[in-house]
Amino acid sequence: MTQGTVKDRIHALIIPILEERGMELVELEFKREGHDWLLRLFIDQPTGISLDDCVDVSRALGVVLEVEDPIDAPYRLEVSSPGLDRPLTKPQDYDRFAGRKVKIKTTVLLDPDESGRGRKTFVGLLQGLRDNKVALQLTDKKGIQVEIPLDDIEKANLEIDF
8 A cells, every 4th residue: 555546545535525615635644653544634724623624524534435445454534623833735825824924944955144054944924925936034034035946845834923
């Protein structure tokens, strides 16, 4: 059983369930935990996700998974909200959450300082997506804006601003 194939099949099964509820799939994890597998879905919608929403999606998906049986090993299903530090997983997320504080980790060193050394972690106010680059106003360099190529982003999350 390959993770990619199973994730692709589950993705195809979950999207119609979420779309009919006005929700979106933020992230899908399928990984081994101990002897069993864990299928974890993070879902969202503009008004936020409640526990009842998670239960509803879990029940609906559980029925479909029973019928379609895409996983040939014991697994546990978890459905959750993405949380306050929601990951940014789609290009449109960078426009949707413009004006919010984010943390971005890149796969390559960017934004070299005076010594020529770059960095991989950036925190700042998200300005949106322009020409496949994420515009970010850095919080550690007041007023300085960087553009991070979308292809160079390893991970991006909303930051909780207290």
